[in-house]
Amino acid sequence: MDDQAHAARATWNLLHDLWTMTPKCQRSLTRMDAAIRQARKEIDWLGVLPAQATQAVLKTYLQAWKNCWDGRAEEPNFKARFRTVMSVDIPQGRDLQIKRVHRRWGMVNIPKVGRVRFRWTRDLPVGKTANADNRITGARLVKDALGWHIAFRVQNAEAKPEPHTGPEVGIDAGVNLPLALSDGNHQDHGRPARLPDGTADRDKWLTADEKAKLLRLEQRAAHRKSFRKPKERTSNRLRNCYDQIKQLRATATRRAADWQHKTTSRIAEQYGTVVVEQLAIPNMVKSARGTIEEPGKNVAQKSGLNRSISQEAWGRTVELLTYKTARKGGTLHKVPAPNTSRRCSACGFITPGSRQDQATFVCKNPDCGWSGNADHNAARNILHLYRIGLALVPAAGRAVVRRTRGVKPATAR
Numbered sequence: 001m002d003d004q005a006h007a008a009r010a011t012w013n014l015l016h017d018l019w020t021m022t023p024k025c026q027r028s029l030t031r032m033d034a035a036i037r038q039a040r041k042e043i044d045w046l047g048v049l050p051a052q053a054t055q056a057v058l059k060t061y062l063q064a065w066k067n068c069w070d071g072r073a074e075e076p077n078f079k080a081r082f083r084t085v086m087s088v089d090i091p092q093g094r095d096l097q098i099k100r101v102h103r104r105w106g107m108v109n110i111p112k113v114g115r116v117r118f119r120w121t122r123d124l125p126v127g128k129t130a131n132a133d134n135r136i137t138g139a140r141l142v143k144d145a146l147g148w149h150i151a152f153r154v155q156n157a158e159a160k161p162e163p164h165t166g167p168e169v170g171i172d173a174g175v176n177l178p179l180a181l182s183d184g185n186h187q188d189h190g191r192p193a194r195l196p197d198g199t200a201d202r203d204k205w206l207t208a209d210e211k212a213k214l215l216r217l218e219q220r221a222a223h224r225k226s227f228r229k230p231k232e233r234t235s236n237r238l239r240n241c242y243d244q245i246k247q248l249r250a251t252a253t254r255r256a257a258d259w260q261h262k263t264t265s266r267i268a269e270q271y272g273t274v275v276v277e278q279l280a281i282p283n284m285v286k287s288a289r290g291t292i293e294e295p296g297k298n299v300a301q302k303s304g305l306n307r308s309i310s311q312e313a314w315g316r317t318v319e320l321l322t323y324k325t326a327r328k329g330g331t332l333h334k335v336p337a338p339n340t341s342r343r344c345s346a347c348g349f350i351t352p353g354s355r356q357d358q359a360t361f362v363c364k365n366p367d368c369g370w371s372g373n374a375d376h377n378a379a380r381n382i383l384h385l386y387r388i389g390l391a392l393v394p395a396a397g398r399a400v401v402r403r404t405r406g407v408k409p410a411t412a413r
């Protein structure tokens, strides 16, 4: 599988090279297709990747350009060996021959690898339950530190949901509470974002024992690394240490994703209208760092804050809420972010010094004096902004399309 994944990555890089080298007027799908066919014939290790999967790489590459021209993504770039997530696509569902062999295990055909056992984690339309409306259309293999995983693409026809009649709620991505809800029904995973000394806890999803193990592994890795001379190969022992560290981190990532999925499902189930604030996460993280001419102040503290924001993965929470509310018949709205955390949700005034510390909000307006959880306050403000009609129009409906200069979209299409 690793060979296939590296071949897929190399194919991407070659395609990118070819695309950028080819004069603009000659760029075309046929040309790219012919090139990868020839490359697969002539280069052995590119032929390791099944033809279908190679086609899938080409398709994804062209889609990446389309996403860029439509303003949804940056320009595609080379895929580096160590930073890239290893993955292989299986575009055709009928090649998979999925069979359930046990309550917990299934078997699947992986092209050029053979029959492989996989963990059966949810109902899949196979055998008698599969039909034209409800079937598996493909799969994708993805590798993380814990091994290879398979994700099936399932196509099923669902009845259009009835409009959700549940209550409205504003949600704030808090610093102390991962998700603060405007009705006080906060979603917390009981893992404080900060250590007692105030720094961000990047391993909060690990248990105390696992944290101790991680520390031990890191110390061991540092010790083994101290013997490594410049330009020497990483020893197997050191690599083993690194792998174990990565595995622990991958476990933490999975736990975080699990919590995120469960929580967003619950919210979509319960509420009909969900309002969130439009946060530009990359900007917040970048702005703390500052520029070379004007370096940011308190970068360490701020990036601690930002790291905990990034870790709560607000962008993905919104993404999950978008499709989950839609599936339940509810709606998601975004409101502009400025001042939601500084304004008092009881009287509506912004008073200086109201944010006493990260956790508590005390209104300094003499006629009001409301005090409470700062994240809760922001969530109430967010809901209020929606109620007075300040919801933003979804970005997908924009009429303006950003194009990279000099690339004719028509050639790729």
Ligand SMILES: [Zn+2]
Pocket (backbone or CB within 6 Å): 344, 345, 346, 347, 348, 349, 363, 364, 365, 368, 369, 370
């Ligand atoms: Zn007030």
